[in-house]
Amino acid sequence: MRPLPQVVIIGRPNVGKSTIFNRLVGKRIALVDDQPGVTRDRRYGDVSLLGLDFQVVDTAGWEDEEPDTLPGRMRAQTEMSLKGADVALFVIDSRAGLTPLDEEIARWLRGQNVPVLLLANKAEGRSGDDGIMEAYALGFGDPIPFSAEHGLGTVDLFEALRPHIEGEELDEDEFEEPAEGGEGEEEEEHDSSAPLSLAIVGRPNAGKSTLINRLLGEDRLLTGPEAGITRDSISVDWQWTDPATGEPREIKLVDTAGMRKKAKVQDKLERLSVADARHAIDYAEVVVLLLDATRGLEVQDLKIANLVLEEGRALIVAVNKWDIAEGPSALFNGIRTALDEGLAQLKGVPLVAVSAITGKGLDQMLSAAFEVREAWSRRVSTAALNRWFEQAVDANPPPAPGGKRIKLRYITQSSTRPPRFVIFGTRLTELPTSYERYLLNGIRRELGFGAVPVRLTLKSPKNPFGN
Structure with a gap:
């Protein structure tokens, strides 16, 4: 199956590129705010516009700064995004009219071997008429009046994009005959070969974007010494070769903004990034x-x-910058102890030492990620589950508060991802929390769930005379 044609949105800061991206994708994916420079990394989205299918790329605002500055590195990311693109969508603000920076971007685009469509955004009403007329001077033909906020101009954009996107015949292999007999209609178990959705989180400047760049082998995400560079959560589809088996594994890597203490988050944009x-x-x-x-x-x-x-996700803790750590052995043991004490509800969370600079420990981290996903998706048959349950209750019977027995009848697994179990019995409201922990720890230890969050629900039959 051939890849979708790629349309890259380019323009100076605050002309509405991310709003256009959200409009085309049909979802509020990219962060949008009135202040310029919100977007810093490339974001990809699939679009189906009036039957026209393509991939759109949101980019950082183009700024005229030195290459080693943050705006300069953002501009370099934007320049890289044009490699392999089918069309460049050059966006201007029709209300503000042409600026020297618009003209500079136009000069650079004329030197690239990519077709350029000029999109005059914010063209609702008559306030943008003068800016649209000025846009002819850029030499990219008729500007397309557009309003990302109100969706005006979508048909004109479709007509302009169509010649560049419908240039090739469709591959016959893209279409398959539907299978007869209605197979595959039943609910399927988790497919271990499915792409792994892996999010990287942490405090600002922990090295999340640098780590993903190291995995990808390219400067895909903006990095630097400044804290809080990443704002949007950026996902990248990637293939990792498992060194143990030599088999390729599909991974969806998600980079996220740094999460500071709630009391320190004052800026509106940072609140949006954390959300x-x-x-x-x-x-x-x-x-x-x-x-x-x-x-x-x-x-x-x-x-x-x-x-x-609390969200029920499988967790791995990775200690980055291991190449410059002082007293690594004592540090590792100290973090291990602090984790077990601080996460009392789930001891033994996988802990790995990594270095985004040297690549140390990254294969170990990814192997652990697939292992914990397997445990997180595990389903145990009701028969095997109740055999374990009977042995656990016999080995340590529940207490009898007030001399009345608490009866635990049977257990079943209601769902996976995260694993959820339901215990049925009588007088379960009086079952101590310590006994629930005993059962949860037994489920993790003896049924192969390891250090993943497990949910346990207690259900007693309703008393018809309770009221």
């Missing part, structure tokens, strides 16, 4: 909490870890 990171955790299968070896484990790290576990 986006929490959203990425909700939709991940496995979450890697990245620590900074030069700072060790802090209270904020434990809060992030607890957030991941």
Whole structure:
């Protein structure tokens, strides 16, 4: 199956590129705010526009700064995005009219071997008419009046894009005859070969983007010494070769914004970034909490870890910058002890030492991620589950508060990802929390669930005379 044609959105800051991206994708994916420079990394989205299918790329605002500055590195990311693109969508602000920076971007685009469509955004009403007329001077033909906020101009954009996207015949292999007999309609078990959704989270400047760049082998994400560079949660599809088996494994890597203490988050944009990171955790299968070896484990790290576990995601803790850690053995043991104490509800969370600079430990981290996903997705048959349950109850019967027995009748697994179990019995409201922990620890230890969050629900029959 051939890849979708790629349309890259380019323009100076605050002309509405991310709003256009959201409009085309049909979802509020990219962060949008009135202040310029919100977007810093490339974001990809699939679009089906009036039957026209393509991939759109949101980029950082083009700024005229030195290459070693943050805006300069953002511009380099934008320049890289044009490699392999089918069309460049050059966006201007029709209300503001042409600026010297628009003209500079136009000169650069004329030197690239990519077709350019000029999109005059914010063209609702008559306030943008003058800017649209000025846009002819850029030499890219008729500008397309557009309003990302109101969706005006979509048909004109479709007509302009169509010649560049419908240039090739469709591959016959893209279409398959539907299978007869209605097979595959039943609910399927988890497919271990399916792509792993892996989110990287942590405090600002822990090295999350650098780690992903190291895995990809390219400068895909913007990095630097400044804290809080990443704002959007950026996902990248990638293939990793398992060194143990030599087999390729599909992974969806998700980079997230750094998560500081709630009291320190005052800026509106940072609040949006943290909310986006929490959203990425909700939709991940496995979450890697990245620590900074030069700072060790802090209270904020434990809060992030607890957030991941509360959402029912599988968790791995990776200690980054291991190549410059002092006293690595004592540091590792100290973090291991602090994790077991701070995450009392789930001891034994996988802990690996990594270096985003040298690549140390990254294969070990990814192997652990696939292993914990397997445990997170495990389903135990009711028969095997109840054999274990009977042995556990016989070995340690529940207490009898007030001389009345608590009867535990049977257990069943209601769902996976995360694993959820339901215990049926009588007088379960009086079952001590310590006994619930005993059962949860037994499930993890003896049924192969390891250090993944497990949910346990107690259900007693309703008393018809209770009222």
